[in-house]
Every structure is written in structure tokens, then in C-alpha cells.
Amino acid sequence: QSVLTQPPSVSAAPGQKVTISCSGSSSNIGNNYVSWYQQLPGTAPMLLVYENDKRPSGIPDRFSGSKSGTSATLGITGLQTGDEADYYCGTWDSSLSPWVFGGGTKLTVL
């Protein structure tokens, strides 16, 4: 059971938009920045969004992040088959484990 709650899976057609939610509490998302990671099949996770809504260089603006209260959202527009991956949110937590991940969301581009 992850501290941060994500939907197990989402799907959409190529070219469409999808959002992935990440729900937490005041001990984590509510008082800390959220980052998002993309894990393509068989590879290591990669930073996609940091500090809620910033993109590292090289990440296309099709990917966006937002945060409100104790929840965060990753948005992906113009879906491509290459976006099929597992997506994880992460943040600091003031309780048991200083850093926590969401359970992950598998994106399928139909």
C-alpha cells in the first residue's frame, strides 16, 4: 500500500490527452514539491516533471504537472505510442520514510 495513491492504469488513443492523479496528505504533497517519473519498459525511471510543474531540459511541453492541496496531476497531450510507460509521482514525507513514491500508473496508448 503506497503512501501516495495513483490509478493503476489509464488509456487513451494516439493524439488524445490523458491525466494521471496522485493523491496524498498534508505530511507529503500538501507541504512539499511533487515530481513525476516515467519508466519505459525495461529501463530505469526518468525525471519528467519536478517542483510540481517544471520540466527538465529535453522534456517536451506535451508533459505538464500541477498541484492543488494534497493532490497532484500529470498531464500528457498529443499521446504517442512511445509514451506507453509506467508513471510515478514522488515527494518528501515528514512521517516514516522521508521520500515516498506513488504506486504507479500504467499508460496504454490504444
Added chain:
Amino acid sequence: QLQLQESGPGLVKPSETLSLTCTVSGGSISSSSYYWGWIRQPPGKGPEWVGSIHYSGSSYYNSSLKSRVTVSVDTSKNQFSLKLSSVTAADTAVYYCASMIRGVIKVWGQGTLVTVSS
């Protein structure tokens, strides 16, 4: 460009100690901006943060693993290491080393699979 590479045994026996090393290239492990960390991912599951350390020695550990985990840094070799004692099958996972800056896991190593089995 910062790169990290894990190394160590791929098979560890139950009750023994898992030991991994991460070699940092393209940057200095003594940079004051970075924490250096370990994250693991059991097969078919999400990542789990294990622990992290600053070159000064300041460290943070996952409380569920804290009694068994030690992360250390060797500035002379630009490396940091993980030791996890008394391992069981539940510790079988891909172990990643990573760099953290301003609370963000910025760069990940490629990962190394460690299997706990007799």
C-alpha cells in the same frame, strides 16, 4: 553530464549482507548540492526509496529498513555504497543509485538486479 553506474553481486544468500557500489562520473560526489541515494524496485512493483547520503556524511533512511541499511560515501573514489544486512527474499529487487538535488531525484543509474536466494 552526470552518470551513475551500479556494481555488485547479482546473487546474495538469505541472512547475508547485500553490498552495492555506485560510481559517479561527469561530476564530483563532493558537490554540496547533491545527495546520493539508493532506490529499489521489486519485480512488478513500484520503486521504494532506501536511503541517501551527503558527502558530508548527513544521511536519511527509509524507516522500515533503517535497522539494516548503511549508505556510505568514498570521496577519493567518487563512489557511494549500500549495505543491507540480514536479507530475505523480500529484498530481491532492481537496485538503482541516483542523485538528488533540491529534493528531486534527478539522475538514475541503469539499475542492477539483486536476487536473494540460496
